[in-house]
Amino acid sequence: MSESRSGVPLGPIAILAGSGELPVRLADRLVETGRTVRILAFRGFCERRVKARADAVVNLLDLSRIIALLETWRPAAVTLAGGLTRPSAAALMGAYSAYRDREHVAAVIARGDDNLLRGAVELLESRGFALAGVRDLAPELLAEGGLYGAVVPDPAARLSIERGFRMLEALSPYDVGQAAVVSGERVVAIEGPEGTDRMLARVRSLTRGGLLRRRKSRGGVLVKGPKAGQDLRVDLPAIGPRTIVNASRAGLDGIAIAQGLTLVLDREATVAAADRAGLFLVGVERAGLTDAADD
Amino acid sequence: MSESRSGVPLGPIAILAGSGELPVRLADRLVETGRTVRILAFRGFCERRVKARADAVVNLLDLSRIIALLETWRPAAVTLAGGLTRPSAAALMGAYSAYRDREHVAAVIARGDDNLLRGAVELLESRGFALAGVRDLAPELLAEGGLYGAVVPDPAARLSIERGFRMLEALSPYDVGQAAVVSGERVVAIEGPEGTDRMLARVRSLTRGGLLRRRKSRGGVLVKGPKAGQDLRVDLPAIGPRTIVNASRAGLDGIAIAQGLTLVLDREATVAAADRAGLFLVGVERAGLTDAADD
Known part of the structure; x- marks a missing residue:
């Protein structure tokens, strides 16, 4: 597969969109540079204009739906953009324990935010998705x-x-x-x-x-x-x-x-x-x- | 001058007393070990039972009176015990600038709590008083x-x-x-x-x-x-x-x-x-x- 100059393979980018204007700003930049964009907006977090542009609006904890959507879209890369107020430990445990054993999830929760996000990243990567950041996709932001x-x-x-x-x-x-x-x-x-x-x-x-x-x-x-x-x-x-x-x-x-x-x-x-x-x-x-x- | 086993010269100990029970506990311990104690209690900070036992009750910022009392008592060592809610920068500036130039005081204030206390210690030491801590006087506390x-x-x-x-x-x-x-x-x-x-x-x-x-x-x-x-x-x-x-x-x-x-x-x-x-x-x-x- 050919790659753009930033090292992210060409093809659609899936934006998992939290709060704030970043998801829209990023989508705009990507479209300007000729990228196709798919927006998966998190219900209760994304702004109205993001929701209006989104390809899908899902619950942050509905991991099975998120993964099903990504498997349909087959993006060149997945990126997380915007703020996500942290859900409760109980909600996280419920959501993740379908994919990981509870001991592992509990350990991740105890280890801190970085590790929690790393857990989510590992999960997406283990399903074959490439993660990309704003730094890779639109460093000018x-x-x-x-x-x-x-x-x-x-x-x-x-x-x-x-x-x-x-x-x-x-x-x-x-x-x-x-x-x-x-x-x-x-x-x-x-x-x-x-x-x-x-x-x-x-x-x-x-x-x-x-x-x-x-x-x-x-x-x-x-x-x-x-x-x-x-x-x-x-x-x-x-x-x-x-x-x-x-x-x-x-x-x-x-x-x-x-x-x-x-x-x-x-x-x-x-x-x-x-x-x-x-x-x-x-x-x-x-x-x-x-x-x-x-x- | 002879010294106690803790390295603090024998003779009266001046306790500058802030809030809480420590000044009394410390005074009790020192008296038990045969020390003479002089208590200078800070008005508005010390507890009633400390005030009742104090040799003098003074304003925290009345440095000239504090130094005059200490010069009368000629203690073997001066110790600070108990809590002192920090006074405002303006009050500190006013109190200290009689003894140090304002630039110096302002610099000390900007540098942090440790440096502020160090400034007070330097002032007392520059007037010839030996500082001792609870660690030196009553390590059992x-x-x-x-x-x-x-x-x-x-x-x-x-x-x-x-x-x-x-x-x-x-x-x-x-x-x-x-x-x-x-x-x-x-x-x-x-x-x-x-x-x-x-x-x-x-x-x-x-x-x-x-x-x-x-x-x-x-x-x-x-x-x-x-x-x-x-x-x-x-x-x-x-x-x-x-x-x-x-x-x-x-x-x-x-x-x-x-x-x-x-x-x-x-x-x-x-x-x-x-x-x-x-x-x-x-x-x-x-x-x-x-x-x-x-x-």
Whole structure:
């Protein structure tokens, strides 16, 4: 089979579509480059416009239907795009235990998000499907290096950024910390399963509660990038306009994202929001944050 | 001057007393061993029984009065005991800038809690006072190794404990993470300036929100110990009955603390609460968590 320049075989791409605008953006890009696209939208997660364009709308946990559809479509590659709020352990156990023994599923659940997604990937791969990520299919959707908007980080903010990314790299064996907030030299919050928005809300309440002292009324940087073991084919860190609003509410000076390893959702609106809030947004090269699939 | 076996010169000990029972426990121990004790209680922080026993009650930020009292008492050593909710940056700036230039104070504030306490220590030491910690004065108040109550951690919990402490050790250069929660192999929360109780509340809400899956209804371990650079003379990690209650509400199986490096407040009540809640409590030797003063 012939291959496109990105290494993904030519032929239809199946997009398993979660929430947000990414599934549509990705579909548009693929169609622009002459690809055929099939969209499998997850009920309760996908936006209306994704649903309107979808070839099928299925329950996230209806694995037998998902696999049957994919077997009909015979895609050159399958990609996961958009957000999926994690279902409960019980729901996952039920869905997966038809395909894997319960012990194995329970072990995967206990091991963390990365391993959970890896389990899903293994399942699809074991059924003969090739997984591809946004990075393979449309790398132009990922964060570029350098400054995005009008605001420039000062030297102190650059030191905070460096410190934050180093800390995330040190954490990478532990399947935690896709993002952190650094104020001056101090790491004030590390993201767990609660996600970036709730971590930023925490920083906001630290400030209000007087637990976070800053030199000025503002101060601090959000750094975000993948965990080192993360499979970027199925789970890309992302920021968007909402991230900017929450970072501003938390009193931060700006945001640094790992270049080529982070999605900027709705780029125009994101940059406009950053400029409006007076926050910088910068893409930074981080060799230490690598893709498990690259190893 | 002659010295006691702990290396602290003989003579009165000045206890700067914050909240909780530690100041009284420490004073009792010191008196039992034949020491003279002077208590300087911080208004608004100390408990009534500490206030009743205090030689002076002062405002935390009234540094000139604190130093004047210490100069009158001429203690063999000064120790800080009990909790102090951090005052605001503005209040600290005002208090310290009489003794240090504002730039220096601002830099200390930006650098984090450890550095802030180090600043206070440097100030007292620069005035000729010797600092001593609970570890030097009454090491028997610190966590012992081994099991405290009736509940025994299972092998899976022991792996979580090991993983949690390794992760805290990896974080130690970053002045964050005196505690963490590990569920299975997964680090689900790392403590920032919000403190252990609020971190445990976060874990509780992760579980409720379905963001934290567990094999059973319970699952997970709180690990707690000092950050590697922490000055244990002035800032000891501590747990108490409230920690047990909050860990139980967060659905945890138990608590592991760094032996010899963590305070167990109100030990009897703490162990009774753990037994009642069905949580294990264990002291673990961690060579990787060392005292800055030991370096």
